[in-house]
Amino acid sequence: MRSTPWIAAAGAALVALVLSTVLFARVPPAHAAVGLHISGTNIVEAGGQTFTMRGVNHPHVWYTNQTSSFAAVKALGANTVRVVLGSGKRWGPSSDVANVISLCKQNRLICVLEVHDTTGYGEDGAAATLDEAVNYWISQKSALTGQENHVVINIGNEPIGNTNAAQWTSATTAAIQKMRTNGFQHLLMVDGPNWGQDWQYVMRDNAQTILNADTQHNTVLSIHMYAVFNTAASITDYLNRFRTNGWPLVIGEFGWRFGASEVDHETLLSEAVSRGLGYLGWSWSGNTDPILDMAANFDPAQLTTWGQRIFNGANGIKATAKEAAVYGGATPTVTPTVTPTPTPTPAGSCKVAYTMNTWNTGFTGNLTITNTGASAVNGWRLAFTLPGGQTITNGWGASYSPASGQVTAVNAAWNGGLAPGAATTVGFQATHTGNTAKPASFTLNGAACQVA
Template structure:
């Protein structure tokens, strides 16, 4: 988890690569017991009928916003097939005693429900955190609501269960938690997050993956990586994913953000690789972040999608384009629209509107720009030009390419947001430094035509 009530954001770390485990070890594992409901088959998650299921969804902070039950229907309407629901064990948040109702909301809205205990976040470094063993005790207390729901529910035992202090303890703690779940009769697909606040930058999960999979008597555990600033290059992402793929280990991307700054996660590579490899992903998060830059919807309103929300739901390799409903609900297949860069069409004078919002601090700022087509015909490909005031320099941007980094700037559409129908809008933005001048550009032009500024 990145930015939520009462939690601090997780810091970045360097990524290196090593691998020592052979895929042959996985192949030599004894056969699994007959699976109940959702289960692992090789590197894939499949349903009880054997049909592959690839998670495409978002995280929803239910424990802090229990009244936002409409969110289940909203994320489904935007194309999701899965929702990861934040619960509390009572150690730090909650306790969440409404598990049966949460599952019902998932089922009513034809969503696979990934349930997670958030209290474990950063254990060993965060003094208030719960242990994985305490998380298992919570699941045992909720067993009556969970048994019989194996077709619909994945149990994510504990969110980001170890911090950066003694991350090596993750292996034994996780193996013990899995074994305790099975000893108490849970047949569900289990999900386990990596240490280092989920980002596994010390590679404890990667290098212990086979040990964890072997610990499950049901052979029904999927590993989960959280990708934020540690994974800020294509190389970091592809190398990590390659290790799991080569060894035949099941993996999902249980949380990730987007490149709202130069050193943030390379979400474009992440989405592309997830689509090409058939990996499930669950973006962080629907709404309610203390730092709203990671909100997909402003104030839980699906009609006010942010730049991040537009990207993950409506962009290339995003949820709408790649999600397929679980067959337990009927299995609707998405209509995939090819992603091509259109040839820009001129706008007429007065046919665009720009909203420019800044969030400044002592030496820098971020800017969110909304471009609206106020004309009567579609814009197919766009270039927005404006001049940055003296002393301002762009250090990174999202949802458009920016050149140069200072002076007169041209922002060119991404492949997924180049078409603006009449009345249509898109959000872009960038992060920049300043030397004291925090003024806004005085004018904007879209494809050469001056825009109204609000």
């Protein structure tokens, strides 16, 4: 049957309307970024500025009274703090999330919040599941909503141990989807299995699956680097896989090479800086094994060897951190490396305290140099003789030459000026062949120093 013109026109209009409705229904609305979010491999802020994490982990759930730590790590140059919280399964529950966020904001720090109870699930019988961690975040949603510019939610710390690490993929997928279903719009961070170190490469090989699970495409993967990553090759190979595939990654935890089998932190730091990767060192203070403390007794005036390296090293926090744009975006002040002509130092106007931390074939030496004179020191050279068999392999806070015998340490650009009464701490890592004696004497700019 042939249609009359008006029927045909009406029919065409109806078909067009139906097609339009179907087409629009099939095209999901573009998700407007809320706060911190992923763009390619980068973390960016709401205004589009790239943000690279430079910070430390703080064990808040076990030391809730150490709230001055937020100001301390900021003063040392950090732009981020990863805060340990408890869901109540093993620690906590941390019911002070709003206050923690307030402390971060007061101190102009991006706040990465993590539930620690999930650590080693499947291998540690006391650990919480990722689903239980999500339930905790849901219970704290009122404190978190609206803080997307300032807060990253690290769903669960090291959520799977070494037993059945393959379960990580489905558990992480479900956790991300549950967070989104419950309305969280924050940047999410997910740790790898194998106690965070992903040595079976489950996260590496399933990264795209995890990223695809997030309907908001706003998840960053996090690797923890300790003894598994004790060579430069192991670090660069792992990081290369993520760069090649265009996957966003941060180094959410790492320690330092206090022994030959520990993480090659110098390579880690230099590679992170050259690649623009964020890093968060473990940890500020309060460790059962204090060798991983950056500050003894939570005191920023008592930086340890590890603290000096991560804050004051060439690729450390002070030299490479940039404050988040939401707080003003201050850039680090890095003075060009210029070695000034040392000012003469009168005899008896300096003091050197030298401490050692030794192990089988190596040690670290820390030198605290104090100007005990009446005049300021503008540039310094500290000379001392290493006992036989001791050889410096790397150092921080100064340049050291030669590596053995009669050594001269020359100040860095940032610590060459010492006012009367002022002190600076530098140090080095070295090997030994059994002789762990200390240098007998020190001279500063040619003048003998008191040995503390």
